[in-house]
Amino acid sequence: MLKIEDINVYYGNIQALKGVSMEINKGEIVTLIGANGAGKSTLLKTISGLLKPKQGKVLFEGDPIGGKAAQSIVKMGISHVPEGRRVFANMTVAENLELGAYLRKDKEGIKKDMGKVYELFPRLLERIKQQAGTLSGGEQQMLAMGRALMAKPRLLLLDEPSMGLAPLLVKQIFNIIQEISEIGTTILLVEQNANLALSIADRAYVVETGRIVLSGKAEDLTSSEEIKMAYLGGH
Amino acid sequence: MELIQQLVNGISLGSIYALIALGYTMVYGIVKLINFAHGDVFMVGSFVGFYAITVMDLSFISALLISMFTCAIFGVLIERIAYKPLRNATRIAALITAIGVSLLIENGLIYIRGAQPEAYPNNVLPMDKLDIFGVSISSQSILILSVSIILMIILQFVVHKTKIGKAMRAVSFDSEAAKLMGINVNNTISATFAIGSALAGAAGVIFGIYYIKIEPLMGVLPGLKAFVAAVLGGIGIIPGAMVGGLLLGVIEALVSAAGYSLWRDGVAFIVLILILIFLPQGLFGKNKREKV
Secondary structure (H helix, E strand, O other): OEEEEEEEEEEOOEEEEEEEEEEEOOOOEEEEEOOOOOOHHHHHHHHHOOOOOOEEEEEEOOEEOOOOOHHHHHHHOEEEEOOOOOOOOOOEHHHHHHHHOOOOOOHHHHHHHHHHHHHHOHHHHHOOOOEHHHOOHHHHHHHHHHHHHOOOOOEEEEEOOOOOOOHHHHHHHHHHHHHHHHHOOEEEEEEOOHHHHHHHOOEEEEEEOOEEEEEEEHHHHHHOHHHHHHOOOOO | OHHHHHHHHHHHHHHHHHHHHHHHHHHHHHHOOOOOOHHHHHHHHHHHHHHHHHOOOOOHHHHHHHHHHHHHHHHHHHHHHHHHHHOOOOHHHHHHHHHHHHHHHHHHHHHHHOOOOEEOOOOOOOOOEEEEOOEEEEHHHHHHHHHHHHHHHHHHHHHHHOHHHHHHHHHHHOHHHHHHOOOOHHHHHHHHHHHHHHHHHHHHHHHHHHHOEEOOOOOHHHHHHHHHHHHHHOOOOHHHHHHHHHHHHHHHHHHHHOOOHHHHHHHHHHHHHHHHHHOOOOOOOOOOOOOO
């Protein structure tokens, strides 16, 4: 579904991704794990068009999307839930969800999908008229995910959905991620909590200082000694 | 009674400030630029209205619409040519460019048509005096005030209920997140300049009808005062610009009424200084707090 071939991405003069290649197949949950600053978020931003690769290819269902404007990538079916949620705090929950469907014109379908989002996140329905800035961190995460789903993505990029949330809430969010996957949305998940990410993922890539250093099936990586030492707090 | 008349004058003048201040505040809200050329868009609008009325022999409403339309296009051109290439430059570079654009428009117009003033014909709007509870108010003031209020209501509707309005609010809050929704940020910024400039154009025509005399440098002082009004209300906040404009107009009228009419221009800047010292976020601004 998504294929990345040997991309280099720079912030000014600093190279953030060095020859990264990866692949996501339809229906999978793929996770990127790695330390802070390894380049995980940079990779997501490159896929969603916020950053442009200097070299290399990004192919979505065979079409090159590297360097395309973010809005055309959303239109093609990739939605990005950014790190730190980035909800529109000065707007209501309902308005945030409407903005998620900004490129869609099918009023009926939008209404239906909004109902689905409220089914997935009943908390949002309770807060429908509330300003997004007054929501708790967990509710904002739900809103950010709901907002991305309103674009009807085929590929959903999730950046650190567990950040700053209480363990119980993290579990709830991860259950919902699995539900979203079961509906048929392909998911690329960036997480610092590697244990948790590997527990729901099909495959994983390990990112270190801008390079992919390891990849494989999630269960294989979970049992690998190297991963245990570096990321799973093993000994 | 004298006082109430002065208040009415102040509100009329204030509604002109408010219309100009809206453009300042909307543009600041979305690109964080104080567009110092905005007062000159107001001036151009005034001239377009003047020529529409005198040369093309149009009615007030047609002249108003033509002026708004022309200024909308003018504003978008200014943004695309002068400001867009500087979108990622330092803010001071954009600010200096805005001052340069302002000088270019003023002197460009002087080069094209000369510096001589023009006088709006005084028969554009009926000039009856209405007697309301013993206060005589010109029908002109009332019409001007109604036009301003109608425009502000339309603006509120556009910003809160339409798709482009929601896009504008989203981009001004977080332009990167707005991109992820599929919003075209460049087009949204253009739309903001178009709407703000159209309001300035309307203010230009209203100003001409109310104060008769127009000239190429007429935009400087109302532009600066509208900027004060925008800061007074809280820069970037749309209702703030409306209230700030009206308040500033009333303050000026009251200063004149108290017999210090020579001080009226100075007072606007005293207001600016006081606001910056004691309430820098403006009347409607709040200190931003973020939740983690």
